[in-house]
Amino acid sequence: EADIYQTPRYLVIGTGKKITLECSQTMGHDKMYWYQQDPGMELHLIHYSYGVNSTEKGDLSSESTVSRIRTEHFPLTLESARPSHTSQYLCASSAHRDRVVSGRSRTYNEQFFGPGTRLTVL
């Protein structure tokens, strides 16, 4: 099982509150990611980081912000939560893996996911 943790697991807050979702990993991975997932829908990448002091926005526009001050820590912040932010937020980190397939070396990015934070904004 991957060593990637998210807190809190569940959060119910009122509109306008500032919140921070925590994500930490103990595997020393440089790359980390935040995904948003609604029930029955695919995961959407909202933020990613290649390493310390590196953060980028993902495919899905999000009003959240992230920071990467330490390798193991990648928190996500919402300055003013709204009901439209209600969703599941999944954090992931990745490592490069090399495999030999049919005599050729293949490199791929294996992602490990945290348990997620279920956010409800009233």
Added chain:
Amino acid sequence: KNQVEQSPQSLIILEGKNCTLQCNYTVSPFSNLRWYKQDTGRGPVSLTIMTFSENTKSNGRYTATLDADTKQSSLHITASQLSDSASYICVVSDRGSTLGRLYFGRGTQLTVWP
């Protein structure tokens, strides 16, 4: 547009039975295809990963197949157990960037009844 489509959307089977889940994709250039299992309220956990030169990959009772020519994959589960109840997500990675961007399907929700 790079897409990953899964079918069926949901499936109910009896314990001990086999089932097959389908995944079609249009992601290009293709790098690899993964199947994840996601229990309710949890993060996805990797089951298998295949590159374009691999046709089949097994992990216990899970067997994934890949046809890179038709851009189709399947996940076969044999002798299903109650603990197999989960969402199974097909994920395809491209070779277009160092990020190795992942494209997620919406998943097949499998329910195994006793």
